[in-house]
Amino acid sequence: MFTTRPTLQGTFGMVASTHWLASQSAMAVLEDGGNAYDAAVAGAFVLHVVEPHLNGPAGEVPIIVAPAGGDVRVLCGQGVAPAGATVAHYRSLGLDLVPGTGPLASAVPGAFDAWMTLLRDHGTKYLAEVLRHAIGYAADGHPPVERLTATVETVRELFETEWTSSAELYLPGGRAPRPGEPWRNPALAATWRRLVAEAEAAGGDRVAQIEAARRIWREGFVAEAIVAQAARPTMDTSGERHVGTLSAADLAGWSATYxxxxxxxxxxxxxxxxxxxxxxxxxxxxxxxxxxxxxxxxxxxxxxxxxxxxxxxxxxxxxxxxxxxxxxxxxxxxxxxxxxxxxxxxxxxxxxxxxxxxxxxxxxxxxxxxxxxxxxxxxxxxxxxxxxxxxxxxxxxxxxxxxxxxxxxxxxxxxxxxxxxHIDVVDRWGNMISATPSGGWLQSNPVIPELGFPLGTRLQMTWLEEGLPNSLSPGRRxxxxxxxxxxxxxxxxxxxxxxxxxxxxxxxxxxxxxxxxxxxxxxxxxxxxxxxxxxxxxxxxxxxxxxxxxxxxxxxxxxxxxxxxxxxxxxxxxxxxxxxxxxxxxxxxxxxxxxxxxxxxxxxxxxxxxxxxxxx
CATH class of the missing domain: 3.60.20.40 (Gamma-glutamyltranspeptidase, small (S) subunit)
Structure with a gap:
C-alpha cells in the first residue's frame, strides 16, 4: 500500500493530532513523565492556540477514554442549550433556522470543563504543567498555517465593520496573520495565566487547583466575560443583530459527564x-x-x-x-x-x-x-x-x-x-484516548476581548420545530x-x-x-x-x-x-x-x-x- 510517511512504532508513547505543534507538545508531556491523559489535555490547549479557525476553549469535545485495565468511557464535553433557548423565542425573531454564527447559536461551552474533568480524574500533572505549552505559544507566538490566514482574509469585512474585537486580534493594523511570522494571542495567554494563578491560590493540592479552575470558568472572571459577550448585539448569518440567551445560571449549572x-x-x-x-x-x-x-x-x-x-x-x-x-x-x-x-x-x-x-x-x-x-x-x-x-x-x-x-x-x-x-494518544502503560475538539472558531462569534477567544455555534445543528429528536430544547444537547x-x-x-x-x-x-x-x-x-x-x-x-x-x-x-x-x-x-x-x-x-x-x-x-x- 502506498504511504506518504511510515507508520511510527515504538514502546514509550505515541501521539497523533491535526497539528504538529500539538502533537509535539503532548509528546513533551509524555517525556516529562505524564500519562496519555495529561498529554491529551496539553495538546488540546495548544490546538486552541494554533488552530483557532478550527476550535477554541468555548467550543465542545467528545472524548473516549480507555484506561489501562479499566472500562472504556465517553466523557461528554458537549454543552446544552441555555434555559432561554426555546423554539418559540427563535421563531418570535422571525427565524426558520438557528443562525450559523452569533450568540443565538451558542450552547453552554463544554470543552474547557471536559478537559479539566479528564485531568482531574485520569491525569497526574498540575494545571500549570499542562497549560504551559499553550501559554507559551499564545504569549510568544507561533508561525500560523496558511489556512488561518485564508480564513481571516475571508471574514475581513465582517471583522472590520461588525466584529471589531476580532479585528483587533486577527487584523492588527489591518494585517492578517502571515505564515512564517510569529502570531500571538496575548489576551488568551493572560486568561490562562490569571486562571492558573487564581487556581493555585486555592491551595497546593492538584485536584483542588483543577476544581478551582472549573469554578473560575463557570462562576468567576471567565464566566462574567462570557455572559457579557452573549448579551452584546451581534450580526449573524440572518443579516440581523441578535443577542444570545446564555446566562450565568446556565454556565454555573453545567458540567461534563461520563x-x-x-x-x-x-x-x-x-x-x-x-x-x-x-x-x-x-x-x-x-x-x-x-x-x-x-x-x-x-x-x-x-x-x-x-x-x-x-x-x-x-x-x-x-x-x-x-x-x-x-x-x-x-x-x-x-x-x-x-x-x-x-x-x-x-x-x-x-x-x-x-x-x-x-x-x-x-x-x-x-x-x-x-x-x-x-x-x-x-x-x-x-x-x-x-x-x-x-x-x-x-x-x-x-x-x-x-x-x-x-x-x-x-x-x-x-x-x-x-x-x-482531532488528537489521539497512547502511553507505555496502555492508557488510550481519542478526542475531537471543535467549535468556538474565530469565524463563529466575535472574540471576547477580555479572554482572547469567541463563543461557539453548536445550536445551529438543532431544528426550530417542536417534537423532533433534535429540536432546540433548553437543557438538552x-x-x-x-x-x-x-x-x-x-x-x-x-x-x-x-x-x-x-x-x-x-x-x-x-x-x-x-x-x-x-x-x-x-x-x-x-x-x-x-x-x-x-x-x-x-x-x-x-x-x-x-x-x-x-x-x-x-x-x-x-x-x-x-x-x-x-x-x-x-x-x-x-x-x-x-x-x-x-x-x-x-x-x-x-x-x-x-x-x-x-x-x-x-x-x-x-x-x-x-x-x-x-x-x-
Missing part, C-alpha cells in the same frame, strides 16, 4: 462511540449494514465496494436525521439490531439511491423536519450541489473543486466554514457531528482514531477502519499510515448538519487518485460523482497498541500538511 459508550461488534472488532447525541452511532449502523464478516465484502476499493459503503452511509444518515438527538428517547438497540439491519441491507441495490429513506425501528414511524424534507426536494430539482455557503456557516459539506474538504475553505461566494481538530472512535479486539483496546470534517467524519472513518481491518500489515502491526493515505470519498445525500442545512441527493465526491474505471462504474450505477483533488478527503489520525507485545503505533493525515504523528 457515559457508557455505544458499541457494535463486527468481524472480531468492538467499536466504541459516543451516544446518539452525537452522530457516532451512525458509524455503528454503517458497520451493521455490512455483511457480518469481512470475507463477504466486495473487493476493497472496487466500484462495488464503494457503492455498498456509500449506500449504507445514506441509510445510516437518514436514520440519524429521523432518530438521533438529545430531545428524545433514541431506539438505539433497535437501530443496531440484526433483524432491523437485515431489512435495511436489502434496500441496497445495484443502483444509487437519491432518496432519504429512514427506517422504522421497532415499528416506530420516522419523522423528518419540514426543512429536511424541503431541502431534499429542492436539491433534487436544482442539481447535486448545495446552495452557496455563507461566512462562518459551520463545518464543511462540499468544498469547491480543488479545495481540501476537511479544512476551512473559501467558497465560491467568498464564504468560509469552520472545521474541527444539540446533536453534534463530532465523533471520536476507539476499537477493541478480544475486549482489549487496540486502536484510537478520528478526523475533523462535520458530516464526513464517520464516512472517512469507516473507510479508514475497513482499510485497517481488511488490508495488509506493516512490521507486525496495523498499517495505519497506509490506511490514512488510501483514497477516500464522501456523500452529501442527506440533510447537512450546519447552516444552511443543504443536501445533495446522489452526490459522491472521490479523490482524484481513485481509479478511472471505478469512477466510470459508479457513474453508471447512478452516482453523481465529483472527482476532487487527489488529496482532499479526510484528516485522519490514529494510534494503536498491540496487547501481545506492547508495541505502539501512530499515523496522521498528510492532507492539508498540518497533521503529524510523533512517538518513540
Amino acid at each position: 457515559e457508557t459508550p455505544a458499541t457494535y461488534e463486527w468481524d472480531g472488532w468492538t467499536v466504541c462511540k459516543a451516544g446518539p447525541w452525537s452522530q457516532g452511532p451512525a458509524f455503528l449502523q454503517q458497520l451493521a449494514l455490512l455483511p457480518p464478516v469481512a470475507a463477504e465484502l466486495p473487493a476493497y476499493g472496487s466500484a462495488a465496494y464503494v457503492h455498498q459503503l456509500v449506500e449504507g452511509t445514506k441509510l445510516a444518515m437518514a436514520d440519524r436525521e429521523a432518530w438521533y438527538g438529545d430531545a428524545a428517547d433514541v431506539p438505539l438497540e433497535a437501530l443496531l439490531s440484526a433483524p432491523y439491519n437485515d431489512g435495511r441491507r436489502a434496500l441496497i441495490g445495484d443502483r444509487c439511491s437519491h432518496e432519504l429513506r429512514p427506517g422504522s425501528p421497532g415499528g416506530r414511524v420516522p419523522r423528518l423536519s419540514r426543512h429536511a424534507t424541503a431541502a431534499g426536494a429542492a436539491s433534487g430539482a436544482a442539481g447535486h450541489l448545495p446552495p452557496p455557503l455563507v461566512a462562518g456557516a459551520g463545518e464543511p459539506t462540499v468544498a469547491p473543486t480543488g479545495a481540501t474538504a476537511a479544512e476551512p475553505v473559501v467558497a465560491d461566494d467568498g464564504g468560509t466554514r469552520g472545521d474541527t481538530c 444539540p446533536r453534534t457531528t463530532l465523533s471520536p472512535s476507539l476499537a477493541l479486539r478480544d475486549g482489549v483496546p487496540v486502536l484510537a482514531f478520528g478526523t475533523p470534517g462535520g458530516d464526513q467524519q464517520d464516512q472517512w472513518q469507516l473507510h479508514f477502519f475497513l482499510a485497517v481491518a481488511l488490508r495488509g500489515h506493516v512490521r507486525g502491526g496495523y498499517d495505519l499510515q497506509g490506511s490514512v493515505d488510501a483514497p477516500n470519498w464522501h456523500t452529501d445525500s442527506f440533510p447537512g448538519s450546519f447552516f444552511p442545512r443543504a443536501m445533495a441527493p446522489g452526490s459522491l465526491t472521490v479523490e482524484g487518485r481513485t481509479e478511472p474505471d471505478v469512477v466510470a462504474e459508479l457513474r453508471r450505477r447512478g452516482h453523481r460523482v465529483t472527482v476532487a483533488d487527489p488529496w482532499s478527503e479526510g484528516r485522519l489520525c490514529a494510534v494503536a497498541r498491540d496487547p501481545r507485545t506492547g508495541v505502539l503505533s501512530a499515523a496522521a493525515n498528510p492532507r492539508g500538511m498540518q497533521g503529524y504523528a510523533v512517538g518513540r
